[in-house]
Amino acid sequence: xxxxxxxxxxxxxxxxxxxxxxxxxxxxxxxxxxxxxxxxxxxxxxxxxxxxxxxxxxxxxxxxxxxxxxxxxxxxxxxxxxxxxxxxxxxxxxxxxxxxxxxxxxxxxxxxxxxxxxxxxxxxxxxxxxxxxxxxxxxxxxxxxxxxxxxxxxxxxxxxxxxxxxxxxxxxxxxxxxxxxxxxxxxxxxxxxxxxxxxxxxxxxxxxxxxxxxxxxxxxxxxxxxxxxxxxxxxxxxx
Ligand SMILES: Nc1ncnc2c1ncn2[C@@H]1O[C@H](COP(=O)(O)OP(=O)(O)OP(=O)(O)O)[C@@H](O)[C@H]1O
Numbered sequence: 001x002x003x004x005x006x007x008x009x010x011x012x013x014x015x016x017x018x019x020x021x022x023x024x025x026x027x028x029x030x031x032x033x034x035x036x037x038x039x040x041x042x043x044x045x046x047x048x049x050x051x052x053x054x055x056x057x058x059x060x061x062x063x064x065x066x067x068x069x070x071x072x073x074x075x076x077x078x079x080x081x082x083x084x085x086x087x088x089x090x091x092x093x094x095x096x097x098x099x100x101x102x103x104x105x106x107x108x109x110x111x112x113x114x115x116x117x118x119x120x121x122x123x124x125x126x127x128x129x130x131x132x133x134x135x136x137x138x139x140x141x142x143x144x145x146x147x148x149x150x151x152x153x154x155x156x157x158x159x160x161x162x163x164x165x166x167x168x169x170x171x172x173x174x175x176x177x178x179x180x181x182x183x184x185x186x187x188x189x190x191x192x193x194x195x196x197x198x199x200x201x202x203x204x205x206x207x208x209x210x211x212x213x214x215x216x217x218x219x220x221x222x223x224x225x226x227x228x229x230x231x232x233x234x235x236x237x238x239x
Contacts (some may be wrong), residue, residue: 010070011037011057011168011199017067019053019223028223030067037167040190040200042210051203054220055170059091060084066120072093072167089117091164092198095172098157100145106132107141110160117164131159133187151182158186162193169193171202175209177221183209 002027003194021029031103035041050101057069060076063232071075074091077131100109108132114124132138136156145153154174161169173185187202187209194200204210210217219226 006169006187009036010074011035011039012111012201013068014057015053015068016070017057017064019050019057019062020065026223028057029065031220031223031225033069033218033225035199035201037199038194038197040194040215041219042213042215043201043203043220044205044207044210044217045226048175048207048222049220050104051220052172053173053223055093055201055203058168058170059088062155083176085182089113089164090166092100092161092169092170093156094158094161094171094174096176098153099157100153100160103144104144105141106137106143106148107144109145109156110141111164112160127163128159132162133144134192135159136164149175154178155183155189158189158192162198167197167199169178169198169200171200173204175204175206178206184212185211186193 012033014033017028017031018026020026028178031050031054043054045051053062056077057064058071059146060079063076071087074087076087101112107128110123110128114127116234119127127139132141133228135158137152137159140152145156148156154177158174169190174190175186178186183206190200190202
C-alpha cells in the first residue's frame with residue numbers, strides 16, 4: 001500500500017508518473033491525479049496525448065518508468081507478474097472496436113471472463129443474462145456479433161466488461177464509431193453502473209459529449225496534465 005490516510009477512498013492514484021516506450025517515445029510525463037471510489041470522470045486530449053497509455057498503466061498492460069501508480073489500494077510496482085490477472089479482475093475494460101470474438105455467440109462473448117474465472121455454468125448463465133438485460137440486449141444471447149448493429153456490438157462489449165461486477169470500469173473511446181444519440185445512450189449506461197457504485201473512467205476525444213455531462217475531466221497534452229485539472233489531488237480530497 002502507498003502511504004497516505006486517504007488510500008481507502010482512492011480507486012486510482014498517479015503520483016508523478018512517466019512512461020517512455022522502448023524506442024524513446026515519451027508518452028506520459030509527471031502525471032498526477034486521483035480518482036475516488038465511486039467517481040465517474042473523463043480523460044481527454046488530442047490524438048497521441050497519452051490517453052490510451054494512461055489506461056494501459058491502470059490495467060497493467062504497460063508499466064510506468066517513473067512515479068507511482070496505485071489501483072484499488074495496490075501499489076502496481078509491487079504487483080508480481082503472476083498476480084496481474086487477479087488485479088485485472090477488478091477492472092472492466094471497454095474498447096472502441098470492442099474486440100468481440102466474431103465466431104462466438106453474444107452469450108459466449110459475455111461469458112468469457114466468467115469462464116476464465118471458473119464460475120459454474122448455472123452461475124454464468126444467470127450473470128450473462130443479467131448483464132444482457134442491463135445493456136438492453138436481453139433475448140439476443142444466441143446472435144453472433146455480425147448480426148448486430150455497431151451500437152449493439154458496443155453494448156455486448158460493455159456487458160462483457162461488467163459481467164463479473166468489477167469495481168472499476170475503464171473505457172477507451174467507447175463512443176468513437178457511434179452517432180450522438182447512441183453515444184449518449186452509452187454514457188447513460190455508464191451512469192447507471194456509476195450510480196450502483198462502480199468507479200468509471202472514460203477516455204474520449206468527444207468534447208461535445210463531455211460538455212453535456214457534469215463530470216470531472218482530466219486533460220492531457222503531449223503526455224502532461226494541463227490546466228483546469230479538476231482531478232488534481234487537493235480538489236479530489238477536499239472538494
Ligand atoms: N507501444 C508503443 N510503442 C511506442 N510508442 C507508443 C506505443 N503506444 C503509444 N505510443 C506513443 O505514445 C504516445 C501516446 O500514445 P497514446 O496511444 O497513449 O495516445 P492517445 O491519447 O490514446 O491517442 P489516440 O487518441 O490517438 O488513441 C504517442 O506518441 C504514441 O505514438
